[in-house]
Amino acid sequence: xxxxxxxxIRNVSKTFDLGGGRELLAVQDITFNVxxxxxxxxxxxxxxxxxxxxxxxxxxETPSAGEVVIGGHAVDGPxxxxxxxxxxxxxxxxxxxxxxxxxxxxxxGVPAGERRERAAHFINLVGLGKFxxxxxxQLSGGxxxxxxxxxxxxxxxxxxxxxxPFGALDAETRWLMQELMIDVAEKTSTTMVIVTHDLxxxxxxxxxxxxxxxxPGRLKEEIIPAFKGGRRIADKERVVKLDGYGELxxxxxxxxxxxxxxxx
Amino acid sequence: xSPDSRSKRFFQLRHPVGRRQRFLSAIxxxxxxxxxxxxxxxxxxxxxxxxxxxxxxxxxxxxxFIERGFTGDVLISIGRVLGAFAMACxxxxxxxxxxxxxxxxxxxxxxxxSAWRYLPAPSFIPxxxxxxxxxxxxxxxxxxIGVIFFLITLIMDHTKNVREELVExxxxxxxxxxxxxxxxxxxxxxxxxxxxxxxxxxxAWTYLVIAEIVASTTGIGAMMMRARRFLKTDEILSGIIVxxxxxxxxxxxxxxxxxxxxxxxRKKR
Ligand SMILES: Nc1ncnc2c1ncn2[C@@H]1O[C@H](COP(=O)(O)OP(=O)(O)OP(=O)(O)O)[C@@H](O)[C@H]1O
Ligand SMILES: [Mg+2]
Numbered sequence: 001x002x003x004x005x006x007x008x009i010r011n012v013s014k015t016f017d018l019g020g021g022r023e024l025l026a027v028q029d030i031t032f033n034v035x036x037x038x039x040x041x042x043x044x045x046x047x048x049x050x051x052x053x054x055x056x057x058x059x060x061e062t063p064s065a066g067e068v069v070i071g072g073h074a075v076d077g078p079x080x081x082x083x084x085x086x087x088x089x090x091x092x093x094x095x096x097x098x099x100x101x102x103x104x105x106x107x108x109g110v111p112a113g114e115r116r117e118r119a120a121h122f123i124n125l126v127g128l129g130k131f132x133x134x135x136x137x138q139l140s141g142g143x144x145x146x147x148x149x150x151x152x153x154x155x156x157x158x159x160x161x162x163x164x165p166f167g168a169l170d171a172e173t174r175w176l177m178q179e180l181m182i183d184v185a186e187k188t189s190t191t192m193v194i195v196t197h198d199l200x201x202x203x204x205x206x207x208x209x210x211x212x213x214x215x216p217g218r219l220k221e222e223i224i225p226a227f228k229g230g231r232r233i234a235d236k237e238r239v240v241k242l243d244g245y246g247e248l249x250x251x252x253x254x255x256x257x258x259x260x261x262x263x264x
Numbered sequence: 265x266s267p268d269s270r271s272k273r274f275f276q277l278r279h280p281v282g283r284r285q286r287f288l289s290a291i292x293x294x295x296x297x298x299x300x301x302x303x304x305x306x307x308x309x310x311x312x313x314x315x316x317x318x319x320x321x322x323x324x325x326x327x328x329f330i331e332r333g334f335t336g337d338v339l340i341s342i343g344r345v346l347g348a349f350a351m352a353c354x355x356x357x358x359x360x361x362x363x364x365x366x367x368x369x370x371x372x373x374x375x376x377x378s379a380w381r382y383l384p385a386p387s388f389i390p391x392x393x394x395x396x397x398x399x400x401x402x403x404x405x406x407x408x409i410g411v412i413f414f415l416i417t418l419i420m421d422h423t424k425n426v427r428e429e430l431v432e433x434x435x436x437x438x439x440x441x442x443x444x445x446x447x448x449x450x451x452x453x454x455x456x457x458x459x460x461x462x463x464x465x466x467x468a469w470t471y472l473v474i475a476e477i478v479a480s481t482t483g484i485g486a487m488m489m490r491a492r493r494f495l496k497t498d499e500i501l502s503g504i505i506v507x508x509x510x511x512x513x514x515x516x517x518x519x520x521x522x523x524x525x526x527x528x529x530r531k532k533r
Contacts, residue, residue: 092451
């Protein structure tokens with residue numbers, strides 16, 4: 001891909017202090033780039049440090065060594081240029097869907113008129129037009145996750161970071177959400193970094209897959225799903241049927257299995 | 265056994281009871297209570313002087329309000345509870361939220377606050393009387409001391425339980441520390457704060473009665489102590505009933521306030 005990179009992860013390591021003088025090396029010397037307007041998927045077995053890497057990109061965790069660079073500046077704490085969607089529900093229950101989506105814009109001083117317009121736009125984009133005035137407690141899990149996505153997108157981040165955003169959803173909703181993300185990526189040209197341990201999800205969404213090995217998390221492989229021919233295909237069924245899908249899935253499975261064994 | 269006949273069982277193992285059954289059961293236990301009371305007094309089983317009949321107590325309660333200006337005492341008591349409670353909340357809410365949000369603030373105040381919680385508030389009565397005399401101040405101070413440290417601790421604990429993801433979401437949306445506390449942590453914990461207030465208000469009533477019984481010439485507790493001097497057990501029992509009724513009323517009011525303030529907590533259906 002001949003695009004310039006927006007995020008650079010440069011020789012990043014992370015050691016957690018477990019207390020009592022014990023330390024845990026969670027992530028070791030990882031380097032990769034995330035290209036502008038691309039979808040980058042972090043994949044790897046459980047506990048390999050995917051969330052840790054993503055949280056360091058968000059600025060919610062500080063690297064023990066190395067640095068994360070966004071647009072030429074080293075990341076130092078969280079900021080609105082890197083929006084994050086968590087696996088757990090993060091809807092602000094005391095606000096309606098509309099006000100949830102307006103939240104980021106409001107605290108960043110976007111004028112009321114523009115705020116309302118953008119909120120309506122993104123609420124429609126994620127298909128919640130009819131529920132703009134509902135409270136999150138009145139929505140299903142998938143709908144709440146869409147609120148979180150709309151809220152993050154409406155705040156106009158340069159990078160959208162998502163940590164297993166669909167992990168808690170049932171298979172069908174999950175599938176719809178994945179297609180929605182392709183749609184959003186095409187329409188908003190937001191750069192996305194998505195953590196998952198679901199192979200299908202990774203292959204379907206990724207322009208590039210960063211595969212991490214476990215204990216400690218290291219960069220195992222950078223994989224470009226070339227069989228998609230550099231396009232994004234919003235119909236999951238079509239992707240599964242393409243030549244090369246099965247081959248890539250088998251390869252990732254093999255990697256997963258190897259790493260799973262190492263972990264034991 | 266058909267499901268029909270099963271559903272008609274009165275004592276169903278770990279099965280929720282319907283509205284009707286709950287209502288009848290609640291009425292039932294009180295009917296039994298008053299029946300025993302009436303029976304005991306009318307048959308002379310107990311000394312009428314020490315245990316007046318319930319109908320007499322209710323008549324006295326009516327008289328107290330209509331003819332003897334008891335309303336004034338009641339209002340004074342309510343005023344004391346609400347006044348002291350409002351002052352306690354004005355300190356406890358911001359402090360509790362800050363302690364729950366910033367471990368550094370907790371490190372400063374927690375050792376102080378938790379020590380005070382082990383000091384029973386009534387033990388301060390003698391010194392409060394010496395400091396403040398017999399006016400309103402010692403009563404308000406007793407209620408304040410009795411309530412505030414528990415309130416701070418409860419609010420701090422609830423604030424700590426606000427999910428980390430909510431805070432981190434706000435941070436990644438570009439919020440600063442004060443915005444996170446005021447726009448996310450506070451609204452997230454507010455329903456729990458109202459619940460904590462409801463619990464502590466009940467405790468405030470307890471301290472009110474202690475304060476008024478020990479050192480006061482006005483208020484419900486003082487009326488009861490006056491009645492004791494003249495052996496008016498019916499008036500003492502009236503006082504107890506009024507205090508209970510007020511406690512219940514305030515509890516219901518807080519429950520209604522909670523429902524009104526937080527409509528979003530109600531599920532659809
Ligand atoms: N705050 C923390 N303190 C101590 N250890 C941590 C902390 N966060 C993560 N770890 C450890 O770092 C390692 C990587 O964790 P991380 O959550 O990044 O893995 P992951 O790839 O996201 O796993 P999963 O797929 O299960 O979510 C794990 O061994 C975990 O126990
Ligand atoms: Mg994780």
